[in-house]
Amino acid sequence: MGIIDRKQRQKEEVRASILDTAWQMVVSEGWQSFSIRKIADAIEYSVPVIYSHFENKDAILLEFNRKGFQLLADTLRKAKEGTSDPADQIRAMATAYWNFAFENKEYYQLMYGLGIPTCETVSKIPALVDFNEVVTSSLVAMVAPGKQPSFDPFLKYQSFWSMLHGLVSINMSALGHPIGQTDGQDKKEGKHDNLPRQVLDDVVCSFIRGIQAAENNH
Amino acid sequence: MGIIDRKQRQKEEVRASILDTAWQMVVSEGWQSFSIRKIADAIEYSVPVIYSHFENKDAILLEFNRKGFQLLADTLRKAKEGTSDPADQIRAMATAYWNFAFENKEYYQLMYGLGIPTCETVSKIPALVDFNEVVTSSLVAMVAPGKQPSFDPFLKYQSFWSMLHGLVSINMSALGHPIGQTDGQDKKEGKHDNLPRQVLDDVVCSFIRGIQAAENNH
DNA sequence: AATTTTGCCTAACACTGTTACAAAATGTAA
């Protein structure tokens, strides 16, 4: 009975084409033009077909959310493979995080921007655990075992994540741009050329020093 | 001719009632139920009346955006009035920022969440300059004049802001909650009770130390 | 060949922001 097999395959194909087409539209036209009807038009099916694959619009967004966090976790994992020094791993992950955000703006905007994620949503994104583990493992590797009994990996994990997200979030919007400089009146000076990266380095540097300093004081 | 005077006053009243009613609805029902038609219903006018006061929906949002940033800047200004020590001022502003965000979730969600602010939007929020100045003035006061020639107040301002926003942003969503703990299986332990505040202290502390350490190394 | 099941589409419902146009209310002038 290869018939139900073929049907299964065809159904999968439609589902994939929904996601592919939707993503393509988001990348080329932004989230504001993410619409069930437009997707239906593009895949040349009627609207209810989409609802036979996804419960509602949010379910499609959730799918992309999962992919996004999975991609982020994988990216960080790969980034820290280069070295075995925990501090270097932290630095590598920081720049990888930054690059991921700006190379996948659509993902990042979905993951943090569109709609405040609820507890239920978060529980449906297993890759968040991966993300947590990848970061935390480097953090615990930074402190010698036994020393720093007050060291809280989860706290440091949240600090690290918050720093990075804050940096990205503000720089991805126009809020991070210097104020009042509508046109580049003194572009040549360049003290603030590539400022965001400097801020990133600055913040990551003091984060790492914060952990190492506590190491020496105990 | 007090007639046009009275008309002016009445028009202002309607405008105010639009904003008041809209805000009331947002606070009680969230941003998802922010609708021109609902506002029109609530103020007992027809829809086009609203469009005679605001160009479109975004114009109303912009109004709240301005108020939000003005409120934030004022809050920080008041918070640092307590002390004259720059480091204490930074600390005070950090906690004030945190409190502002969670006491005015609707404002904060609008200011950073709903729609990525563009350059044009940012230029229409004058309070951003105030915010910048309030924070920066304490930052420059931290370093003795002459020392630290490489000290960049704008960079540190961005670091500070990013840290705070990242912290707030992640903790205001469900992303900041410990993973997998759907129900409070071990609530009594309490190592992570009030963790967000600890993270805030941790991050602010290392930020200040980062500036002070550079002071001593030059 | 008749019947059941499946897949699919049309059309509707209830919303949204926005606007053209007509009606009503108001002000001004004779």
Add this chain to the structure above:
DNA sequence: TTACATTTTGTAACAGTGTTAGGCAAAATT
């Protein structure tokens, strides 16, 4: 007070959105 002009307001439409009920036709089963 009446006639005209102006401003203010409401109705109703247009073009979208997410979502779903009902029916039709093709495919699979009996």
